[in-house]
Amino acid sequence: MPISSNHWGLYTDFYELTMAQGYFYCGKKDDTTTFNYFFRTNPYQGGFTVFAGLHDFLKLLLEYTFNETDIAFLEEQGFNKEFLEYLRTFKFSGNIISANEGEIMFPGEPVLQIEGNIIECQLIESMLLNILNFESLVATKAFRTKLVANGKVFSDFGLRRAQGLGAIHGSRAAKIGGAASTSNVLAGKLFDIPLSGTQAHSWIQSFDTELEAFRAFARTHPEDTILLVDTYDSLMSGIPNAITVAKELEKEGNQMQAIRLDSGDLAYLSKKARKMLDDAKLEYVKILASNQLNEYVVKSLIKDQNAPIDGFGIGTELITGKSDAALDGVYKLVEINGRPKMKLSENIEKVTLPCKKQVYRCFGDDGTFYRDAILVADENPEEAEFIFHPVYPERKTQITHLHKEPLLNTVVKAGEIIREQKGTDEIHQYLSKRSELLPEEHKRFISPHIYKVGISQKLMETRDALTKQLLKKSSV
Amino acid sequence: MPISSNHWGLYTDFYELTMAQGYFYCGKKDDTTTFNYFFRTNPYQGGFTVFAGLHDFLKLLLEYTFNETDIAFLEEQGFNKEFLEYLRTFKFSGNIISANEGEIMFPGEPVLQIEGNIIECQLIESMLLNILNFESLVATKAFRTKLVANGKVFSDFGLRRAQGLGAIHGSRAAKIGGAASTSNVLAGKLFDIPLSGTQAHSWIQSFDTELEAFRAFARTHPEDTILLVDTYDSLMSGIPNAITVAKELEKEGNQMQAIRLDSGDLAYLSKKARKMLDDAKLEYVKILASNQLNEYVVKSLIKDQNAPIDGFGIGTELITGKSDAALDGVYKLVEINGRPKMKLSENIEKVTLPCKKQVYRCFGDDGTFYRDAILVADENPEEAEFIFHPVYPERKTQITHLHKEPLLNTVVKAGEIIREQKGTDEIHQYLSKRSELLPEEHKRFISPHIYKVGISQKLMETRDALTKQLLKKSSV
Structure with missing residues (x-):
């Protein structure tokens, strides 16, 4: 794979470079700018978004440099020598404030705020969007699954259906959102995620009989035998053979771990399987299920049909964030040389909010998330009396008395990462804790209650004044 | 990015390694096997699939090895020393026959056939599926767009909405399917794809007025000025300002290349814009459009509404293969030690077809694609009289008189790539030529005619005999 793995400078949209060269030559290269990253809608028509990807984005940001072959390539593309000299020593040197990974975020509010010269802020846009949009999409999907899994575990089995190397960060995001483990060994190594897996149909097929295949697997994995029972016929062949092998394992003092169902009606088959296993006094043998699962199917199996399934392997829809494919996060200029x-x-x-900002989470009397308030960065949150709906200002909420927490903290200062990022496990625990503070009505799948995000009077007035000014200037 | 970029051994599902160790210890490690890669449904409810990803898969296959840190990681996971010694020098040493990249393929027929020892064939499964499923998905999406673009060009603008590093192979696949260029600079470098891009709203915003921003851009890009006109108001501000700048460019002997519309109703705005440009005698200035496009919107704009749009920038849906997210390709054991x-x-x-195979494309009298015939590998295609529907054998077609071409050619022999892969441009040309031979009714979006893929009598008889035998053996 011909990736120059320590130089990610070219992992950007061509226009970022074109604009960067433009800024360079029109005297703007030292203009100081602030950009905001935010998204406009929650994925899956849901009521929230789990923010993920910060760790990976920051790693890549440190490696956002250009090596000699990159420079040569850009020269072929017609970029100018002086500008290429500038890129040769390029390194992001700005500041970033960000929400914590695992934070529950809502549309319209800044998730990251980036400050730096206009060239560096522009160049990193595409990579930032690429990583954060995708990981947040998958982490949200995973957490939705966890919310309805009733304590049952699920694993990411998505590598084979992932969008190419997207699998690497996708598996990390699935873990953050609540997957107990992954089948993706590389992701397991890179991000310290527990690995899981059993066997494929090919294992079974490679033996003369299913029973022989099961016995051979149990022999080589006596302490963690999980048997895939649907290669020929789950009820007539797979489960009876698995029971035979479980009994043989017992004689050697071992307990079979589980069987896995991978086709057919999972509710029906799991109930039949549970009864067959229990009748054989194999109450300890667990039932795992896979095959085209998503949060809706898991909910239906567990909550509506009481399927006795102990764990799920989820592939395609989890790792690709189907049916959404992408979070619609954008990256917008909000200030230049101190001017909004x-x-x-x-x-x-689609009108964007100007100014450097801070987001405050406001808590209700019962300690749960109640409103998010977007303020101009230098505003004192204790002095902001009301927040206003960004489009319908007549809808306002008094926030004076509410407990508030700023959501954006400095993670990069003058190009250096100053806040150590947490492991996937710790991030998931943070998410779980925060989720307890999010009222249930925002978590339901169907028509979730909209969490209110408002803007301060100062921000609203700045925006409205700027709008007038722009309309005057830009009209012909 | 901590990818061990020359050692992709861990880019696999955990169970592949678990099974590999199992094969190793139960005396099967030298069993010779054949696996088939095929998919079960065309994406997008379409009538065909464009096969892509072979080049990238083969590149990774050569690097499918384990370095010291990989071995150490697997040791921590509990793998045995002897088996790890085996992995230390592991290299795929088998054979692969494959359809050409850019070939038009159909559900149920082998696209690749892999032969080798059972361990090597098993280990590479996940990576093969990961790359081929994704690139074929995106190439198909791109080609569907090309089919309705009426000769208008479109570019891949998807990096920011791509699924993480999936962007790298996704942009290549988009080019194979028909995108004229990409915004993804890294993909451009890796796969020799033309780059394209203009400017973002941030460019415009960073100047005091839109006109000033346009002028500055034109000054730094006098020969390839494309102006984004929707930052404030396309009709009232953006297009009039673009016209002013185009006239100024004319005075210096340059021609503005295009304007880009990125919001609002693209049909309405493009017609208004065309008229405004033409009235200003700027007939040569092209109109580009972007914003949530896909093949259906392109078709509607071009074919149904005659929108005077000269080119499209397509992001999210192209690079993610929305609404499908994944091609459902699978990898199945079809032969072991010579036994089907x-x-x-x-x-x-979901029943799979046994045996080593070859796929023959059968041509009709008019030279177009008529049927695909799946034969057992050693069958003489001139002797196969009929092919049969795999599920309804009473539906059969005589193929004796038809011209036939084998679709699968050797690309890897004893672990070495023996067939040089083509560049993205050449692959797209191949696709275009093949597409001319695919009757129109398979290309339409709504209820496309199903292309018939049949199996030979020998294959059917082998399958049916094996089915009987398996049902007998596996029942309890």
Whole structure:
């Protein structure tokens, strides 16, 4: 794989480089800018988004440099020598404040805020969006699954259906969202994720009979035997053969761990399997299930049908964040040389909010998440009396008396990572704790209650004044 | 990015390694096996699939080895020393026959056939599926777009919404399917894809006025000025300002290349924009469009609404293969030590076909694709009289008189790549040529005509005999 693995400078959109060269030549290269990363809608028509990917983005950011072959390639593309000299020693030297990985975030609020010169802020845009959008998408999917799994574990089995090397960060995000383990060995090594897996149909097929295949597997894995029972016929062949082998294991003082169902009606088959295992006094043998699962199917099996399934292997939909494919996160200029900036749009929801900001989570009297307040960075949160709906300002909430926590903390200062990132396990624990504070009505799958995010009066007034000014200036 | 970029041994599912160790210890490590890669349904409810990813898979296959840290990691996971010694010098040493990249393929037929010892064939499964499933998904999406673009070009703008590093192979696949260029600079470098891009809203916002921003861009890019016109208001501000700058460029002897619309109703705005440009005698200025496009929107704009759009930038849906997220390709054991193998299933469509095979494309009298015939590898295609529907054998087609071409050619022999892979451009040209031979009714989006793939009598008889035998053996 011809990736220059320590130099990710080219992992960007061509226009970032074109603009960077433009800034370089039109005297703007030392302009100081602030950009915000935020998304506009929660994935899966859900009520929240789990933020993930910060660790991986920061790793790549440190390696966001250009090596000699990169420079040569850009020269072929027509970039100018002076600008290429600039890139040769390029390194991000700005500041980043960010929400914690595993934080529960909502549309419209900044998740990261990036400050630096205009060139460095521009160049890293594509990579930032690429990593954060994807990991947040998958972490959210995984957490939705965990919310309905009723304590049953599930594993990421998605490598074979992942979008190419997206598998690497996807498996990490699945773990953050709540997967107990992954089948992806490389991700396990890179991110310290427990590995899991059993056997494929090919194992069974490679022996003359299923029973022989089961026996051979039990012989080589006496302490962690999990048998895939659907190669020929789950009820008529697979489960009876698994029971035979479990009894043989017992004679040697071992207990079979589980059987795995991988086709057919999982509710029906798991109930039949449970009864067959119990009748054979194999109450300890667990039942695992896989095959085209997602959070809706898991919910239906566990909560609606009481299927006696102890664990799930989830592939395609988890690792690709189906049916959404992408989180719609964007990266917008909000300030330049101390002056607020914004983008108008024919769609009012697409108008961006100017200014350096801070997001405060406001807690209700019962200690749960109640409102998020977006303030101008230098505002004193204790002085902001009301927050306003960004589009319908007549809808406002008093926040004076509410307990508030700032969500964005400095993670990069002058190009250096100053806040150590947590492991996937710890991030998931953080997510779980935060989730306890999110009222249930925001977690349901169907028409979840919309969590309110408001803006301060100061931010609203700055935006409105700037809008007027822009409309005047830009009209012809 | 801590990828051990020359050792991809861990880029596999955990169970592949568990099974490999099992084969190693139960005396099967030198068993010779044949596996088939095939998919079960065309993506996007379409009538065909464009095969892509072979080049990337083969590159990774050569690097499918284990370094010291990989071995140490596996030791921590409990793998045995002897087996780890085996992995230390592991290298795929088998044979692969494959369809050409860019070939149009259909459900149920082998796309690759892999022969080797059981361990090597098993270990590479996950990586093969990961790369081939994804690139074929995106190449198919891109080609569907090309089919309805009426000669208009489109570019891959997907990096920011791609699934992490999946962007790298996704951009290559988009090019194979018909994208003229990509915004992804790294993919451009790795796969020799033309780059394209213009400017972001941040460029415009970073200047005091839109006109100033346009002028600055034109100054730094006088020969390839493309201006994004929707930062404030496309019709009232962006297009008039672009016209002003185009006229200024003319005075210096340059021609503005294009404007880009990125929001609002693209049909309406492009017609207005065309008229405004034409009225200003700027007939040569092209109109580009982006914003949540896919093949259906392109078709609607170009074919149904006659929108005067000259080119498209397509992001999310192209690079992620939305709405499908994954091709359902699988990898199944079909032969071991010369004996045919298959998997039964409660779903008849999931029963696999045993035996080493070859696929023959059969041409109709008019020279177009007519049927695909799956034969046992050693069958003489001139002697196969009929092919049969795999599930309904009463549906058969005589193929004796038809011109036939074998689709699978040797690409790897004894672990060495023996067939040089083509560049993305050449692969796309091959695809275009083959597509001319695919009757139109298989290309339409809605209820496309199903292309018939049949099996030879010998294959059918082998399968049916094996089914009987398996049902007898596996029942209890």
